[in-house]
Amino acid sequence: MPSKATIDRVQAGKDQLQFITCGSVDDGKSTLIGRLLHDSKVIYEDQLAALARDSAKHGTTGNDVDFALLVDGLEAEREQGITIDVAYRFFTILRRSFMVADTPGHEQYTRNMATGASNAQLAIILIDARKGVLVQTKRHSFICSLLGIRHVVLAVNKIDLVKYNKERFDRIVGEYMAFAAGLGFTSVVPIPISARYGDNVINQSDKTKWYQGPCLLDYLESIDIQSDVASQVFRFPVQWVNRPNLDFRGYAGSVASGSISAGDEIVVAASGRTTRVKRIVTQDGNLARADAGDAVTITLEDEIDISRGDLLARPNERPEVTDQFAAHLIWMDNDPLVAGRNYILRIGTRTGVAGSITAIKHRIDVDTREHLAARKLGLNEIGFCNVATALPVAFDPYEVNRKTGSFIVIDRFTNRTVGAGMIAFPLRRATNIVRQPLSVGKSERAALKNQKPCIIWFTGLSGAGKSTIANIVDQKLFAMSCHTMLLDGDNVRHGLNRDLGISEADRVENIRRVGEVAKLMADGGLIVICSFISPYRAERDMVRNLVAREEFIEIFVDTPLEECVRRDPKGLYSKAKSGKIRNFTGIDAPYEIPMRPEFHLRTMDQTPEQLAEAVIDVLRARAIVHGH
Amino acid sequence: MLPKHLRRLEAESIEIMREVIAGFKNPVMLYSIGKDSSVMLHVAIKAFYPAKLPFPLLHVDTTWKFREMITFRDETAKRLGVELIVHVNKEGLERGINPIDSGSALHTRVMKTDALKQALDLYQFDAAFGGARRDEEKSRAKERIFSFRSAGHVWDPRNQRPELWNLFNTQLLQGETMRVFAMSNWTELDIWEYIMLEKIPVVPLYFAKQRPVVRRRGATIMVDDKRLRLQSNETPEMRMIRFRTLGCYPLSGAIDSDATTIEDIVAEMHTATVSERQGRLIDTDEAASMEKKKWEGYF
Numbered sequence: 001m002p003s004k005a006t007i008d009r010v011q012a013g014k015d016q017l018q019f020i021t022c023g024s025v026d027d028g029k030s031t032l033i034g035r036l037l038h039d040s041k042v043i044y045e046d047q048l049a050a051l052a053r054d055s056a057k058h059g060t061t062g063n064d065v066d067f068a069l070l071v072d073g074l075e076a077e078r079e080q081g082i083t084i085d086v087a088y089r090f091f092t093i094l095r096r097s098f099m100v101a102d103t104p105g106h107e108q109y110t111r112n113m114a115t116g117a118s119n120a121q122l123a124i125i126l127i128d129a130r131k132g133v134l135v136q137t138k139r140h141s142f143i144c145s146l147l148g149i150r151h152v153v154l155a156v157n158k159i160d161l162v163k164y165n166k167e168r169f170d171r172i173v174g175e176y177m178a179f180a181a182g183l184g185f186t187s188v189v190p191i192p193i194s195a196r197y198g199d200n201v202i203n204q205s206d207k208t209k210w211y212q213g214p215c216l217l218d219y220l221e222s223i224d225i226q227s228d229v230a231s232q233v234f235r236f237p238v239q240w241v242n243r244p245n246l247d248f249r250g251y252a253g254s255v256a257s258g259s260i261s262a263g264d265e266i267v268v269a270a271s272g273r274t275t276r277v278k279r280i281v282t283q284d285g286n287l288a289r290a291d292a293g294d295a296v297t298i299t300l301e302d303e304i305d306i307s308r309g310d311l312l313a314r315p316n317e318r319p320e321v322t323d324q325f326a327a328h329l330i331w332m333d334n335d336p337l338v339a340g341r342n343y344i345l346r347i348g349t350r351t352g353v354a355g356s357i358t359a360i361k362h363r364i365d366v367d368t369r370e371h372l373a374a375r376k377l378g379l380n381e382i383g384f385c386n387v388a389t390a391l392p393v394a395f396d397p398y399e400v401n402r403k404t405g406s407f408i409v410i411d412r413f414t415n416r417t418v419g420a421g422m423i424a425f426p427l428r429r430a431t432n433i434v435r436q437p438l439s440v441g442k443s444e445r446a447a448l449k450n451q452k453p454c455i456i457w458f459t460g461l462s463g464a465g466k467s468t469i470a471n472i473v474d475q476k477l478f479a480m481s482c483h484t485m486l487l488d489g490d491n492v493r494h495g496l497n498r499d500l501g502i503s504e505a506d507r508v509e510n511i512r513r514v515g516e517v518a519k520l521m522a523d524g525g526l527i528v529i530c531s532f533i534s535p536y537r538a539e540r541d542m543v544r545n546l547v548a549r550e551e552f553i554e555i556f557v558d559t560p561l562e563e564c565v566r567r568d569p570k571g572l573y574s575k576a577k578s579g580k581i582r583n584f585t586g587i588d589a590p591y592e593i594p595m596r597p598e599f600h601l602r603t604m605d606q607t608p609e610q611l612a613e614a615v616i617d618v619l620r621a622r623a624i625v626h627g628h
Numbered sequence: 629m630l631p632k633h634l635r636r637l638e639a640e641s642i643e644i645m646r647e648v649i650a651g652f653k654n655p656v657m658l659y660s661i662g663k664d665s666s667v668m669l670h671v672a673i674k675a676f677y678p679a680k681l682p683f684p685l686l687h688v689d690t691t692w693k694f695r696e697m698i699t700f701r702d703e704t705a706k707r708l709g710v711e712l713i714v715h716v717n718k719e720g721l722e723r724g725i726n727p728i729d730s731g732s733a734l735h736t737r738v739m740k741t742d743a744l745k746q747a748l749d750l751y752q753f754d755a756a757f758g759g760a761r762r763d764e765e766k767s768r769a770k771e772r773i774f775s776f777r778s779a780g781h782v783w784d785p786r787n788q789r790p791e792l793w794n795l796f797n798t799q800l801l802q803g804e805t806m807r808v809f810a811m812s813n814w815t816e817l818d819i820w821e822y823i824m825l826e827k828i829p830v831v832p833l834y835f836a837k838q839r840p841v842v843r844r845r846g847a848t849i850m851v852d853d854k855r856l857r858l859q860s861n862e863t864p865e866m867r868m869i870r871f872r873t874l875g876c877y878p879l880s881g882a883i884d885s886d887a888t889t890i891e892d893i894v895a896e897m898h899t900a901t902v903s904e905r906q907g908r909l910i911d912t913d914e915a916a917s918m919e920k921k922k923w924e925g926y927f
Contacts, residue, residue, distance in 0.1 A: 002888065003891030003892070003895075006824075006891045006894050006895045006898070007824070007825075009898070010631060010821045010824065010825065010894065011631050011825070012631065013631030013632040013634075014631070014632070014633040014884060015633070016633060016636065027879045085770045085785060085786075085788075087766075087770045088762045088769055088770075088771065088812070088813070089762075089763075089769060090762070090763045090813070090815050092817075097815075099813060109788050112790065114792065115791055115792050118792040118793045119792075119793060119794075140730075154647070156852040221844060224890075239643065239646045239650060240646045240649060240650045242676065242678070242679050243679075244678055244679035244680065247680055250678075251642075252646050252675075254642070254643045254678075281677070281678070282674065283673065283674045283677035283678075284674070290745070293635075293636055293639055294635075294639055294676070295640075295642035295643050295646075296675070308650055332790050343743065344799070346795050346797065351798070352663060352702075352799075353650065402793065403793065403794070403901075406793045406795060407794070407795065408792060408793075408795045408797060410797055410799055415797070415799040415800065415804075416789060417789040417791075417792075417797045420790070420792045493777065504817075545880065550787050577786065598648040600898055
């Protein structure tokens with residue numbers, strides 16, 4: 001081919017469709033993708049030879065080539081004959097290139113499906129013609145809908161195994177359409193196919209003459225996805241500040257939606273400061289205009305304070321800015337989401353945002369879409385939640401803009417990505433919150449009392465001796481003319497927290513309330529002594545983060561479980577062991593030992609009096625109290 | 629102006645690269661001298677313009693690369709004014725590990741995988757860019773863009789972080805590292821089309837030329853220097869060949885080709901019937917061999 005023709009062919013360009021395939025186990029997803037790759041001629045000769053070898057060794061299709069083996073990459077899945085992770089495939093037909101996310105059908109891997117759906121414009125939902133609409137079909141359709149996919153191909157697969165029966169096909173389509181009616185899909189196109197034999201995959205099958213619609217590939221090639229770009233409103237999340245020398249300060253990022261031109265007025269969403277775009281810089285020269293998807297560097301007319309995480313918009317089209325919003329949340333971790341616990345959020349380019357899920361409004365049963373009451377969300381469960389962030393953040397509702405309305409939730413200790421969120425609406429405007437300033441401050445109150453306010457937090461197993469030691473410490477401080485207050489697990493539970501049980505969610509809420517009360521008392525200048533089992537590290541750290549670093553003193557009352565069980569002062573261990581109490585710390589609920597307590601109190605071989613004196617020594621060393 | 633599919637891929641890679649510079653303390657870019665590395669480097673310079681490339685390049689040198697590759701590497705670093713770190717596994721070298729006598733598997737493990745881990749530990753890099761693409765190979769297709777490695781550079785495919793939207797989780801604990809595949813969604817054809825339109829220099833070995841070769845294990849191997857000991861029945865012959873992928877020369881199979889210009893290569897790609905990895909001897913040990921190498925820390 002002459003070089004001019006080659007260059008012209010490349011220059012003509014291609015558009016791209018990202019789609020996902022989903023369905024239940026053994027519905028034939030991998031076989032379908034393998035078939036698409038094979039029939040669209042992107043499988044090379046050497047790969048076909050490898051496929052033939054592999055089919056003989058691992059194949060599940062007798063003497064035929066097993067197309068699933070083209071895509072089931074990892075050894076474990078070959079051996080088990082299942083797909084266990086998201087795989088991305090590429091193929092091109094004429095003017096359109098396709099990126100396919102092959103996602104697993106197993107219930108426990110729903111998080112991977114959500115991953116594949118997050119960037120997809122279309123979903124192929126496979127149904128085994130013999131089995132019809134299953135629980136997973138509904139689950140996956142709901143996730144697709146929730147993640148903003150608007151186009152669905154309902155691929156009724158293995159149509160050969162029901163003898164190409166039209167009535168069977170119509171019945172399945174009818175059932176699915178009834179279910180999908182409320183999911184907000186713009187189009188649902190049902191196609192009867194056989195991935196194994198290729199019926200209606202790249203050609204019309206002569207075995208389904210009753211089917212008049214397009215074959216799968218024709219449909220994928222022709223569907224209009226351009227008109228889907230939901231938002232034309234300009235959004236630019238600042239990714240990185242480019243400051244190579246004193247003469248240049250540029251804001252690097254990718255245009256999330258809409259477009260911007262040099263000279264246009266912009267606003268920094270969080271601060272409300274406005275200025276104009278001076279230049280749109282790229283190495284290939286300055287641009288007059290940048291469109292959605294372009295990665296550019298913007299310079300501004302005025303020097304205003306902008307950093308990574310800021311969202312730029314036009315002044316007349318501002319995003320929401322708030323520190324509380326409602327969102328759908330898909331939980332993706334084995335440890336459940338517990339309302340009140342602190343996590344790290346990432347919203348757009350705003351990373352490391354401290355935040356918490358303050359309330360789970362309801363859990364959604366994905367099969368019936370019913371709203372159910374819930375105190376926590378387990379792996380693969382979906383809830384509608386209230387979220388609070390430590391700082392106001394800028395966003396759009398996810399429905400309007402997938403790029404600026406999504407967030408991820410990261411565990412503070414393991415750094416795992418534990419949740420994926422889609423923002424629904426703001427709960428209040430950040431600008432309305434004005435804290436009541438106090439004219440007499442904490443330090444003034446503390447100075448009057450000749451002490452430093454703090455929270456002394458005793459944690460440990462039931463029966464470890466926390467309350468005994470805390471009481472003696474309280475008496476000693478009182479004798480030293482210190483102003484103290486003792487909060488104890490039992491006395492708080494009779495009043496403030498009377499409504500709470502001992503499930504994990506209730507334990508979190510219990511500690512959250514105690515933490516807030518202790519903080520108020522510390523603000524009043526008091527030394528607050530708290531004695532709580534507080535088994536979870538996350539909650540102890542939540543309280544720790546409520547006050548200044550030096551104001552939280554965590555004391556680990558370390559008594560071996562056997563000793564606590566032997567003492568059993570309240571008879572609780574024997575009840576727990578006989579099953580009369582459930583969720584009892586140390587027996588059938590975990591205790592997470594402190595990683596770095598301010599003081600580690602090993603109780604064996606010492607009297608409570610000696611232990612309390614050791615605590616007083618710590619307080620003296622930290623200048624919390626003075627004198628003897 | 630680039631056609632839309634290449635513009636989109638370039639922008640996506642730029643976004644990923646900027647994410648790394650914003651999220652990590654000490655990143656490095658693995659530079660293998662091949663076509664993917666050439667594109668990755670070209671895009672990286674665009675990503676940070678007008679600032680200079682804010683991280684060094686690292687080449688893990690097995691000492692068995694084609695001579696033309698090394699020349700090209702040094703010229704490229706000089707031409708672009710970028711910092712280049714070259715790391716060799718000295719212990720492996722002293723033990724005489726080489727692809728001919730030690731076998732491709734051992735050579736690759738010691739001189740590439742182990743050498744890479746040594747270099748990452750030595751310089752305390754917390755993120756390393758690699759040019760691998762998802763279309764290259766089956767286990768690559770399942771790779772994340774931000775691929776998490778626990779302490780010791782271990783890749784566990786079952787313990788990768790879910791990657792939704794473009795919201796990458798870049799948080800690490802002490803000792804953990806990230807491999808970042810900024811070119812994940814490019815195909816081999818995209819790479820060549822981009823090289824053509826952006827006029828990116830690549831190693832001359834990609835272009836067809838008369839070169840001395842022998843046939844070994846069904847592959848066409850170039851006689852690049854005297855270390856390739858010829859067997860009694862082997863006589864080098866001059867053939868019009870080129871390479872689709874480059875690695876250690878005794879492990880890289882050439883293809884017969886008349887493609888002497890970049891346009892010829894793209895035209896050849898438009899009608900190719902074999903995959904690029906066909907020329908890689910290290911992959912054919914067994915079908916799942918790439919996955920095994922990745923578990924061990926290979927890029």
